[in-house]
Amino acid sequence: MTTKTSLLKVILLGDGGVGKSSIMNRYVTNKFDAHLFHTIGVEFLNKELEVDGHQVTLQIWDTAGQERFRSLRTPFYRGSDCCLLTFSVDDSQSFLNLGNWKKEFIYYADVKEPEKFPFVVLGNKLDVTERQVSSEEAQQWCQENGDYPYYETSAKDATNVAVAFEEAVRRVLAMDERTDHLIPTDTVKLHRKPRSAGACCS
Amino acid sequence: MAELMPSDSRRCTYFFLYDGSKVKGEGDPTRQGICYFYPEETSLDKQELLCGQLAGVGRCVSELSFSPVRILRLRRNKFAIRMKDDFFWALGCSVEVPTVSVCELLDQLINLFCFYNGSVRRSYQLNSRGALAARWAQYLSHLQSGCSELHYIFSCLKTLDSTNVDPLLLLKAALILQACQRCPLVLAGCILFRGRVVSTQMSPQLTMKVMVQENETYNKAQRLNGERTSSPFGGDVCYTTVYLTMSELQFLQSVPADKDFSSHSTPHKDTPPTRTRLSRTLSDMSESENSDPGCSQSYLKVSFSPHLSDCSVFSPSTSQSTGDPASPPPQLLESSLSNGNPSDEAEELEEEEEALEVSYYHSFNSNEGGGGQKHQEGDNSVSEESPRLNGGREDGDAAGGAAFDFRGAECGHEGASRGGSPQDHKAEMSGPSPSSSSFDKSEDSPLIPMMLYLHRVKGLVLALLAEPHFLSDSSSMEEVYHSSLASLNGLEAHLRNVSPVVPGAPGPYVFAHFDCIQSTLTANLSGRPGGAPERPFVRATSLLHSHFYNTETLQEAIIRSAGAAVYGTRSVAQETYFQQHGGSVRNSGIPNHQDSAFSLPSKARHRLLKHGVNLL
Numbered sequence: 001m002t003t004k005t006s007l008l009k010v011i012l013l014g015d016g017g018v019g020k021s022s023i024m025n026r027y028v029t030n031k032f033d034a035h036l037f038h039t040i041g042v043e044f045l046n047k048e049l050e051v052d053g054h055q056v057t058l059q060i061w062d063t064a065g066q067e068r069f070r071s072l073r074t075p076f077y078r079g080s081d082c083c084l085l086t087f088s089v090d091d092s093q094s095f096l097n098l099g100n101w102k103k104e105f106i107y108y109a110d111v112k113e114p115e116k117f118p119f120v121v122l123g124n125k126l127d128v129t130e131r132q133v134s135s136e137e138a139q140q141w142c143q144e145n146g147d148y149p150y151y152e153t154s155a156k157d158a159t160n161v162a163v164a165f166e167e168a169v170r171r172v173l174a175m176d177e178r179t180d181h182l183i184p185t186d187t188v189k190l191h192r193k194p195r196s197a198g199a200c201c202s
Numbered sequence: 203m204a205e206l207m208p209s210d211s212r213r214c215t216y217f218f219l220y221d222g223s224k225v226k227g228e229g230d231p232t233r234q235g236i237c238y239f240y241p242e243e244t245s246l247d248k249q250e251l252l253c254g255q256l257a258g259v260g261r262c263v264s265e266l267s268f269s270p271v272r273i274l275r276l277r278r279n280k281f282a283i284r285m286k287d288d289f290f291w292a293l294g295c296s297v298e299v300p301t302v303s304v305c306e307l308l309d310q311l312i313n314l315f316c317f318y319n320g321s322v323r324r325s326y327q328l329n330s331r332g333a334l335a336a337r338w339a340q341y342l343s344h345l346q347s348g349c350s351e352l353h354y355i356f357s358c359l360k361t362l363d364s365t366n367v368d369p370l371l372l373l374k375a376a377l378i379l380q381a382c383q384r385c386p387l388v389l390a391g392c393i394l395f396r397g398r399v400v401s402t403q404m405s406p407q408l409t410m411k412v413m414v415q416e417n418e419t420y421n422k423a424q425r426l427n428g429e430r431t432s433s434p435f436g437g438d439v440c441y442t443t444v445y446l447t448m449s450e451l452q453f454l455q456s457v458p459a460d461k462d463f464s465s466h467s468t469p470h471k472d473t474p475p476t477r478t479r480l481s482r483t484l485s486d487m488s489e490s491e492n493s494d495p496g497c498s499q500s501y502l503k504v505s506f507s508p509h510l511s512d513c514s515v516f517s518p519s520t521s522q523s524t525g526d527p528a529s530p531p532p533q534l535l536e537s538s539l540s541n542g543n544p545s546d547e548a549e550e551l552e553e554e555e556e557a558l559e560v561s562y563y564h565s566f567n568s569n570e571g572g573g574g575q576k577h578q579e580g581d582n583s584v585s586e587e588s589p590r591l592n593g594g595r596e597d598g599d600a601a602g603g604a605a606f607d608f609r610g611a612e613c614g615h616e617g618a619s620r621g622g623s624p625q626d627h628k629a630e631m632s633g634p635s636p637s638s639s640s641f642d643k644s645e646d647s648p649l650i651p652m653m654l655y656l657h658r659v660k661g662l663v664l665a666l667l668a669e670p671h672f673l674s675d676s677s678s679m680e681e682v683y684h685s686s687l688a689s690l691n692g693l694e695a696h697l698r699n700v701s702p703v704v705p706g707a708p709g710p711y712v713f714a715h716f717d718c719i720q721s722t723l724t725a726n727l728s729g730r731p732g733g734a735p736e737r738p739f740v741r742a743t744s745l746l747h748s749h750f751y752n753t754e755t756l757q758e759a760i761i762r763s764a765g766a767a768v769y770g771t772r773s774v775a776q777e778t779y780f781q782q783h784g785g786s787v788r789n790s791g792i793p794n795h796q797d798s799a800f801s802l803p804s805k806a807r808h809r810l811l812k813h814g815v816n817l818l
Contacts, residue, residue: 021688029684037381040374043692062688072370075699 005048005055009079010168013101014086015094016065019124022155023086024062027165032156039064041072051169058165070104077109081175082168086122089152092132095123098141118171119148122164126154213346213354214307215279216240216294219338220253221326222261223288237331238338256281257290273301282308289322298741299354300748306357307345310410313447314341317411320445320649344414350727355744356716356777358723359406360413361399365814366703371696375401378689382666385678389454389652391666395697404667405453406721408446412665415442415654439657439683441673445649454667657683662694709783712739713806715815716747716777724813742768743779750777760799769802771817778815780806 012020021039025031028045044061061080063073083105087094098121106114121142123133135152142148149171151164217240225235232250235257239249260271260283271283279294282304293308312322315337319325325334346354353360364372375393379401382388392402392409394416402409446454653673655666664686672678714725727736742761750756750772758771768781782798782805807817 024688025684028688031684033685037377039692040370040377041692041696043688044695045688045691062692069370072368072696076695 005057007057007059008081008169008172009059009061010082010084010165010172011061011063011077011080011105012084012086013063013105014065014122015088015091015097015101018065018086018088018091018094019155020065020086021062023084023122023124023153023161023164024060026155026158026161028060030158032158034156038066039069041069042076047165049166049169051166051173054169054173056169056173058169060165074104074108077105080105080109081172082118082120083109084120084122084164084168085148086124087133087138088125088128089123089131089133089138090125090128095133095138095141099145102145115146116175118168118175119146120164120168120171121148121150123150123152124155126152126159127156213299214240214293214295214342216244216252216281216292217308217311217338217342218249218253218292219322220257220290220292221288222257222290237326238335240339240342242335242339252292253290256283256292260285260290260292272305280304284308284312287323298744300744300751302748302751303355303357303744307354310345310357310407311338311341313407314345314411314414316649317444317446318414318442320651341414344417347417350725351740352714352723352725352727352743355740355747356721356723358716358721359399359409360397361722362395362697363703367697367700371693371700372401374689374693374696378664378686378693379403381685381689382664382682384685385668385672385682387669387672387675387678388655388682389451389667389669391664393693394663394665395694396661400662400693400697403454405450408450408453408667410721411444412654412667415444415656416663416665438659439655441653441655443651443670444654444667446652446667448648448650451650451652655679655682657686657690659687659690659694660698662690662697664690711780711782711805711809712736713781713810713813713815714739714743714779715810715813717775718777719775724815726813738763738766739768739779739781742766742781743770746770746779747777758803760802762799767799767802769799769806771803771806776815778806778810778817780810 012024014020016038021036021043022032024043024045025033025036028047039062042061042063044059047058047060049056049058061076063069063076083102085098085101085105087098089095102119105111106117111117121138123135123138138150138152142150149167151160151167153160153164155161217238219237221235221237223235224230225232232254233246236249236253239253256274256276259274263274264271264285270285274281274283274292275297276294278297280297280299280301281292281294282301284291291308291312293304293311295304295307315322315325318341319329319334319337352358362372378393379391382391383403390403390408392404392412393400394413397413397417399409399413404412651670653668653670655664655668655672657664657666666682709726712725712727714723714727716723727739746759746761746768747770749759750770757773758769760767760769762768766781768779770777770779772778780802782802803817810817
């Protein structure tokens, strides 16, 4: 392994039940399980991919959407390179909550320049016929909030899932064209979290 | 033997396994019978002396008394003794160690060996003494490693400090295990973090056994040789064959796991619910069982070692060496009938085996009276999928899991699914060679091979007990792997970030609370070895524990010296020990109503409530 690989941490946020875990599972293992339990706290999977000639390891963090798991998930926001704000197109409340999720993320991840941070918005459950959120509404929200890319996905039938993650990677790579972010694989610290957590407590 | 080690540093001073069958004639040197001796640096002469004396006394006493010898004292040592066939085990500790703990330690050790290696006799046929010596040493050191003295006394599980962990994380762990059980081949599992139990679906005894392997994989980086570590378990996942006793299997299968997800679609077989256990067991077995000559005797075997309830490894031999026993109590009869029949598991004809298997699955259900979850396997279907025997079968789908990446473990997977390489003890799984069968007949141990699957994510380990052909069923394995990976990653991240408890200043009291059901210990001792102020408490606890064990009706006791008093109380489910520090010393002389010792019970009740210990 002489090629340079960078580790990118992307985090999926959104209301409980919008399909964050399913999106992650669809993307990484190409499977869909209709009977997943609530995620408790956080989970993550790694996926290696190549985007525009860049070899990256995507570390996808899936979080618990329910309010009662908040204290478990928020410590893991730090160090994220990209945030995927997720809602379900058949649940307008989950769409209305996107702003709250964004705020929560910016606060706990301690983002220095929120207006520059790469967010990607996912409207999941495209396969469901009864939509409550129109494409236009979602597009408009994305434009008004910082011109975020918007993808309508379906973890169930795999629509747009890979495309969305690749876009996330592109956004991150575009953010830091500087090569100092590209660290050789063998020295990549998979878990930057503890260090940053220590910094936060001190 | 005056130079025995002090008991503080090493719990076990001597341990040996002696094979009497190797020393039959007058001229046979004793050393030929010594399979393993600890400490290994002991001179051969001394080994012979000790083995010869103890084995001689043991045999003599057991033949005279018609009952097995459990404990022998020699100078400042007490030796727990076990005998089976021609095998003779002795484990010596300082006399201060409670007898019950010494016996438990020896049982644990032998059970551990059988769990990972199968029957002792067969192990010694298949492997060199040297290789097996390494395993005895490994198990012995595992059982003695890194525990506080209290852990030794109670032989308890090391668990995660649950007061320091968000209960939601324990729930997460439990859910991971449940999710794994959606695969019908997975019987039960446990999750361990840095050598401590986070969540388990197994009995404490079984969990303890599994933890050895966990430890093993954890340390394997440091160890360069050793058979298991040389196997291709390079990745995060490894697996090994283990052997369950019938009662362990029974326990696993009686646990009301949510098998609805996983059940085979065959409908439940309706069994009349009102039959008595015994008759049901008998009739359930009848088709296959009548052909098994060993069956009718098997209950006799169990009856000789009732205290070893979870180590039926011992049961077979006793009856054979001691002849005709008195009539056993009915419940023993029952348990052994249900347990006894798979004894010849590996060497019978396949069809017969499968039939046997049907029957004991059957009888589990009957015994549990629990609606027969296991029956989904049905009478007909079992013969096709007989879990154990087909462990080595070719699996057409095996190559199908293209996306399945075990990171290095894959070759192990392939190899083992073909029946294992010779140096690998997995060989036993695919059925022994015909030549060993006569031998096994005589040994007759009802040990059932199963697969132990371990998936490590840094300090976190998921351990699953699965049917042996789980290994060859790559789609199942893949499913289990992928369905748990993200959650394990997450759980590991969570647990790693739990800040360790800073041990506070020693409080005004010490306590130890042992949960006998879960085999867990809660205590507020510093845990540092040789903690001088805690020493009297530990000694008193040890003594009281012995007393409780020996005197079934004893419920409360206070043990005291001029300067200290320790209160102990126990119920069926728990034992609690408490000592109040400080206070006026009014403990000398004749007890009177001002004696501070008498306020201990109420103090204990009061103080321990905040530790979640309810003595009311």
